[in-house]
Amino acid sequence: MVPEAEARDVLDELQRLRARVPLLSGALAASTDGLVLAHDTPGVEAEGVAALTAAALGVSIRMTDAAGRGGFRELLVRGGSGYIATYAAGSSAVLTLLAEDRINVGRLHLEGRRSGARIGELVDAALARVERPAPARALPPRPTGTPNRALPQRPT
């Protein structure tokens, strides 16, 4: 799991993003396996959205792969009264944004990509530290030879 301090940094980033972009009604960072890392989504159940994000991500990765379009970058879904946008955030997290229908989608993309990259740096750096735990911590021994990241990896 991502340490508490980094989770707070991610939450700060989400809150700054929401303050900066008008008509952005929610933002959440999730691991690629659907667990919430940090969220600022008033009125929406973050756990459910994170889990569905992981499901949509799975399909998206297979789709970009099948169509030969490289690794997953972003996903935009439009409903009758707003948008849901998901951006890749490093190797093991994604950023999902909930926006009102009147949002400036061009701006949503610009801010979402930038923020996704920033959150990706935070999460990847945190995971790199967790990979080399301090000897005092009583963690069960991990099998050697496999990458022992806390979050499962998806092919990118």
Next chain:
Amino acid sequence: MANTEASLKEAMSSIEGTTGVALVDYTSGMALGTLGGGKDFNLEVAAAGNTDVIRAKLRTMEHLGLKEEIEDILITLNSQYHLIRLLKTRGSNGLFLYLVLDASRANLAMARHQLKKIEAELEV
């Protein structure tokens, strides 16, 4: 009648001092086409940002009770002019042409006149 690409090319080549041009949908903030710009001037960023400019102006006019339409918007910087022209031809509502001019080379009156002509001929 000219398509998007031809119109952007015409703006770029026939309007003196033009360094970048974009056709933008201000309901979404995304560009339908861009030409020029470059590393130090990202037209996608400009498209999204100027969408907010237009939306703010339209909202202000609504609050003021003005039942008018925006023809164009001129923004004057130290060394550049930014010209925004809203499309009024049938079927192209919600779009605008965005023109970046080098102030030292551009003739503003001529640029505005030519952009009006390009707008009239543009068919999206």
